[in-house]
Amino acid sequence: MDIEGAEPEALMGAKNMIMRDRPHLAICLYHRLDHLWRIPLMIHEWDLGYRFYLRQHQPLLDLVLYACPSVLE
DSSP: OOOTTOHHHHHHHTHHHHHHHOOOEEEEOOSSTTHHHHHHHHHHHTOOOEEEEEEEEETTEEEEEEEEEOOOO
16 A cells, blocks of 8 residues: 555554454555554554564665464464
8 A cells, every 4th residue: 555645544444344354454554753663553453463564675664563363274
């Protein structure tokens, strides 16, 4: 998801689908400084058992949060 800073709003709009289906997520965090903690905390608060990974794909750009569901029990 790379939608120029509207990632939190898009996640809230998709919250029911994310909670129901637990998809893998890839979300850009570099558009606003507060997204670095705001977005992972938002997803973590939904208590879906996601594992989080941060990857920087280019120097100073493209910081991406990967949220992967744990193995289903």
